[in-house]
Amino acid sequence: MAKTSVPLVGFLLFSLLVATAQAGVEYMKYKDPRQPISKRIRDLTKRMNLDEKIGQMVQIDRQVATAAVMRDYKIGSILSGGGSIPRLQATPQEWINMVNGFQNGSLSTRLGIPMIYGIDAVHGHNNVYNATIFPHNVGLGATRDPDLVKRIGSATALEVRATGISYVFAPCIAVCRDPRWGRCYESYSEDPNIVRGMTDIIDGLQGEIPRGSPKGAPYVGGKDKVVACAKHFVGDGGTTKGINENDTVIDRHGLLSIHMPGYNAAIYKGVGTVMASYSSWNGVKMHANRELVTDFLKGALRFRGFVISDWQALDRMAYPVHANYTYSVLTAIQAGLDMIMVPYNYTEFIDTLIGLVTNNFIPMSRIDDAVRRILRVKFTLGLFENPMADESFVDQLGHQANRDLAREAVRKSLVLLKNGKIADEPMLPLPKNSSKILVAGSHADNLGNQCGGWTINWQGGDGNNLTAGTTILKGISEAVDPSTEIVYQENPDISYVKTNNFSYGIVVVGEASYAETAGDNLNLTIPLQGQNTIQSVCANIKCVVVLISGRPLVMMPHLELVDALVAAWLPGSEGQGVADVLFGDYGFSGKLPRTWFKTVEQLPMNVGDPNYDPLYPFGYGLTTQPVGHTS
Numbered sequence: 001m002a003k004t005s006v007p008l009v010g011f012l013l014f015s016l017l018v019a020t021a022q023a024g025v026e027y028m029k030y031k032d033p034r035q036p037i038s039k040r041i042r043d044l045t046k047r048m049n050l051d052e053k054i055g056q057m058v059q060i061d062r063q064v065a066t067a068a069v070m071r072d073y074k075i076g077s078i079l080s081g082g083g084s085i086p087r088l089q090a091t092p093q094e095w096i097n098m099v100n101g102f103q104n105g106s107l108s109t110r111l112g113i114p115m116i117y118g119i120d121a122v123h124g125h126n127n128v129y130n131a132t133i134f135p136h137n138v139g140l141g142a143t144r145d146p147d148l149v150k151r152i153g154s155a156t157a158l159e160v161r162a163t164g165i166s167y168v169f170a171p172c173i174a175v176c177r178d179p180r181w182g183r184c185y186e187s188y189s190e191d192p193n194i195v196r197g198m199t200d201i202i203d204g205l206q207g208e209i210p211r212g213s214p215k216g217a218p219y220v221g222g223k224d225k226v227v228a229c230a231k232h233f234v235g236d237g238g239t240t241k242g243i244n245e246n247d248t249v250i251d252r253h254g255l256l257s258i259h260m261p262g263y264n265a266a267i268y269k270g271v272g273t274v275m276a277s278y279s280s281w282n283g284v285k286m287h288a289n290r291e292l293v294t295d296f297l298k299g300a301l302r303f304r305g306f307v308i309s310d311w312q313a314l315d316r317m318a319y320p321v322h323a324n325y326t327y328s329v330l331t332a333i334q335a336g337l338d339m340i341m342v343p344y345n346y347t348e349f350i351d352t353l354i355g356l357v358t359n360n361f362i363p364m365s366r367i368d369d370a371v372r373r374i375l376r377v378k379f380t381l382g383l384f385e386n387p388m389a390d391e392s393f394v395d396q397l398g399h400q401a402n403r404d405l406a407r408e409a410v411r412k413s414l415v416l417l418k419n420g421k422i423a424d425e426p427m428l429p430l431p432k433n434s435s436k437i438l439v440a441g442s443h444a445d446n447l448g449n450q451c452g453g454w455t456i457n458w459q460g461g462d463g464n465n466l467t468a469g470t471t472i473l474k475g476i477s478e479a480v481d482p483s484t485e486i487v488y489q490e491n492p493d494i495s496y497v498k499t500n501n502f503s504y505g506i507v508v509v510g511e512a513s514y515a516e517t518a519g520d521n522l523n524l525t526i527p528l529q530g531q532n533t534i535q536s537v538c539a540n541i542k543c544v545v546v547l548i549s550g551r552p553l554v555m556m557p558h559l560e561l562v563d564a565l566v567a568a569w570l571p572g573s574e575g576q577g578v579a580d581v582l583f584g585d586y587g588f589s590g591k592l593p594r595t596w597f598k599t600v601e602q603l604p605m606n607v608g609d610p611n612y613d614p615l616y617p618f619g620y621g622l623t624t625q626p627v628g629h630t631s
């Protein structure tokens with residue numbers, strides 16, 4: 001090779017830099033996708049002033065966001081809180097237009113750092129009208145099928161991308177240890193090993209991290225994938241009596257062996273973000289727990305994505321809410337929180353944090369660590385190269401293939417707890433060619449009830465106008481032979497049940513929709529109307545009860561009366577999955593992901609506990625063979 005080649009290359013490169021400079025276009029390394037992410041982060045962080053750095057640490061709800069706010073305050077992230085939508089039944093295109101509008105504001109800032117938009121897609125893209133609504137996590141835990149939840153993650157990522165969004169606050173990897181907790185249905189199981197297995201959903205949401213990747217670095221595998229969020233760190237499912245946002249009183253071994261395994265698995269999978277829990281561990285708020293957030297999560301577990309707060313969590317660190325706000329900001333940032341879900345009073349948060357930094361209460365090194373983590377996730381996501389929505393996914397929302405997957409998940413989530421009053425006379429599967437079937441109950445023809453909380457609205461809803469889907473009743477009507485008469489009565493009286501020659505009854509009852517603290521419940525009885533329907537039907541004709549609930553409920557008083565009992569959890573939009581199994585197109589295969597107690601006085605009671613005396617134990621579930629199908 002000619003001796004003069006190296007100097008020549010150097011000369012040419014120098015000439016290029018000079019020419020670029022003369023043209024007035026500075027070469028910005030952070031904008032060069034050929035550069036390693038670490039160099040892009042270093043280059044960009046060097047260029048940022050304090051306002052720009054702190055702006056990146058702020059997440060606001062779309063309700064207070066505008067392009068001007070994004071530009072003027074250099075806000076790093078926007079979210080849709082539960083039910084925060086552009087308008088009722090907004091189309092994917094309207095979502096895209098909204099997200100792109102905010103993004104243009106961010107791109108018009110001095111350094112043009114794109115914002116990241118987050119949303120709770122916790123059982124499908126559940127805020128969005130016509131999205132596929134998958135079974136809530138408790139039902140997925142009953143499937144014992146990590147590959148299924150991985151496929152659900154992939155489908156969810158596509159439907160989220162259909163609306164121009166690229167970040168989801170999922171999966172919830174809580175280990176619910178007391179069903180009195182209003183969020184128990186967001187937990188896959190009381191067993192940490194099942195929860196750990198279900199973190200495969202992250203492989204679906206983000207893409208499967210290549211073997212040999214360094215532990216802890218965030219990973220996103222393409223434009224059809226999204227950034228995930230393991231939540232809520234840590235011990236959210238272990239609070240006293242299941243009181244939401246309360247105190248998890250347990251020794252370190254118990255915390256690490258029960259509530260931590262899911263996080264380690266998620267970090268090995270390259271999860272991009274972790275959300276801190278409102279709850280406390282032995283009296284210390286998780287949002288103020290530096291030892292667990294920084295020393296353990298970021299240190300021992302080597303997590304290199306960013307830690308986000310929960311909604312208004314800093315306001316809730318003190319009592320009354322928002323008291324000692326400055327001290328809450330100080331302790332949360334010093335604990336290791338990187339992005340704060342403010343979500344409304346962003347000017348107060350920004351001013352408070354600027355004051356804490358400029359008065360040397362918080363070192364710039366802590367701010368730089370937070371900013372580096374946020375930028376690492378944004379560079380990994382490809383947000384600098386592709387900040388605007390990719391409209392090629394717009395037809396993925398509610399796609400039939402995703403609905404078919406949800407229907408498969410419903411089938412596999414059903415747990416058969418009782419099948420006939422006499423051992424060798426099983427009631428299920430039901431014959432499709434019966435003369436007349438009574439379908440009864442508040443949850444048979446009610447899409448809102450069968451989807452549960454976090455559906456269109458934060459608390460979910462009631463009735464069939466909430467979103468698109470198939471009710472359990474419709475699924476039953478479509479499953480039986482045309483000669484079979486289906487009669488639906490939500491709450492039939494005894495004489496009606498007795499005098500109409502029904503072959504048998506299908507009673508579909510359960511809990512109304514709820515989310516978070518609204519779901520905290522100390523008695524866990526089936527709502528009275530449901531109890532009355534069970535009594536009026538099952539005392540007079542053969543019946544199968546299909547229970548729609550986020551958790552086990554008190555069944556003892558009704559058990560003698562019912563011929564068959566199915567736990568269907570919160571199945572979501574594809575109610576046909578229930579009929580598929582009731583009528584034998586598929587067999588029952590689900591297993592209890594949680595202990596089914598006899599009385600609430602036994603709680604908390606989990607598999608492995610001493611004096612374990614359940615009605616149905618963890619892992620219980622009867623099976624049936626499909627009729628006329630090869631297995």
Ligand code: GLC
Binds near residue numbers: 080169231310
């Ligand atoms: C809620 C929940 C959290 C959710 C967040 C944003 O209060 O605790 O799971 O991701 O706020 O909606």
